[in-house]
Amino acid sequence: MPRMLDVGDDVRAEIGDEEADRLLAGENAPGSYDCTSCRTPGDSEQERTSTVLFIGDETAVLAFAHATCLPSQIVQVSEEQLQGAVRSITGEEGTGLAGVPGPGPSEAAPDQAVLGVTSGLVLIEGELRPALVVEPTGTIARPGSQPGGGDDFLTLLVEQGFTPVASLDGVPPVLHGWSILLAAGQLHAVLQPGAGGGSPVAWWQAHHPLQVTDAWRAAANKLQTVLLFAAPVGSIGRQPREDLLRGALDKAATHGRLVAAAMPLAGT
Numbered sequence: 295m296p297r298m299l300d301v302g303d304d305v306r307a308e309i310g311d312e313e314a315d316r317l318l319a320g321e322n323a324p325g326s327y328d329c330t331s332c333r334t335p336g337d338s339e340q341e342r343t344s345t346v347l348f349i350g351d352e353t354a355v356l357a358f359a360h361a362t363c364l365p366s367q368i369v370q371v372s373e374e375q376l377q378g379a380v381r382s383i384t385g386e387e388g389t390g391l392a393g394v395p396g397p398g399p400s401e402a403a404p405d406q407a408v409l410g411v412t413s414g415l416v417l418i419e420g421e422l423r424p425a426l427v428v429e430p431t432g433t434i435a436r437p438g439s440q441p442g443g444g445d446d447f448l449t450l451l452v453e454q455g456f457t458p459v460a461s462l463d464g465v466p467p468v469l470h471g472w473s474i475l476l477a478a479g480q481l482h483a484v485l486q487p488g489a490g491g492g493s494p495v496a497w498w499q500a501h502h503p504l505q506v507t508d509a510w511r512a513a514a515n516k517l518q519t520v521l522l523f524a525a526p527v528g529s530i531g532r533q534p535r536e537d538l539l540r541g542a543l544d545k546a547a548t549h550g551r552l553v554a555a556a557m558p559l560a561g562t
Contacts, residue, residue, distance in 0.1 A: 298342045299358075302366030305347045309356070317345065327358040336360050363499055370489035408432075409498050413481065413506045414536045415513060416521065416543065418465055424506075424514040425521040426474070426484070427539065428498065429530045445526050448553050454486070456524065456553040462543060466521060469555035472497070474520040476559060479511050480504060484522065485560065514559050523554045 299318055306314040327343070329336050336343055342361035347354060347368045408431045415422040434447035452458060455469045471487035473494065480503035485494040506514075514520055529546045533539040546552040 298338055298340070299345060300342060300361055300366045301345045302368075304368050305345050305366050308347055308349070308354070308368060329359045329363055334360075362502075364496065367495070369495065410532075411481070411484075411498060411500075411504065412530075412532065412539065413504070413510055414533075414539045415510055416462065416536075416540055418462055418521075421517075422509075422513055423465070423517065423519075423521055424510045425523060426481075427530055427543065428484075428522065428524040430527050432527055434526075447526050448524070448551070451524055451553050456555045458550070459523070459547045459552040459554045460550070461547050462540070466554035466556050468519070469522075469557055472522075472555065472557045473560040474514075474522070474557050476506070476511070476514060477503070479506065481506055484557070518559050519556050520559055521554060521556055523552055525552050 301309075301314045301317060325339050326335060326337050328334070336358065338358065344359045344361045344364050344366040346357045346359050346364060346366065348357060349368055349370055410429050410431060412427045412429075414425055414427065416425040417423075430447060433445040434450065435444070436446040436450065448456075448458070455472075457466050459466065471494070473485045474481070475483040475485055481500060482503050483496045483499040486497040488495050523543060525543075525546045529549075529551045530539070530542045533542055543552065
């Protein structure tokens, strides 16, 4: 049965017309899959599905994503990261093809940890500033490391330009090339620079756009900057009020478990 697949021009050029046509005809494409972006199940017979080609130095792996999560595209990753994904595909880590990770530090998660995102206003230097707090659902290991080797989430982010935060007394530096995508008053994605200076790609993308408060959106539109804080699993939690969120951020900072960056707002 033909699949509802989108094979982008760049992916088609890489895999060839014959292979692309076989995918579209349903010969080589899976029916059900786990989305390589949001990790939830998808069905290429029932919903539009993107083909995502991960390319390392010597290896290429084709994965699938909900079209609402990612467009069909080529993602350049290190050979080490891709080999880790191949090991998961062949069953060493017990996952299927869509265990191929999406862009960003979640590439390193052998247990397929998902990045949870919370929005809130944080008072810094006398002004309420729009913030996003990112906390994984599990530990994040460095690509290629052995399971149980510790949590490298903050280290990986520092290597990408995030700044360790000891207190929330000041605004963190701007992380150039990154941005927060807001459209029609909803949060869609955190974007990072593309490989080799290409178009930005999603470091985190909402499976369904997240609603933010009117006050958050107004502050973001006023300042044109959003602060992104990140902490390892178990550091912040889901806080029901912004004062409790601020308290959790302060505690994480005091214990050296918080990194941050300021990012320009893309959209309104």
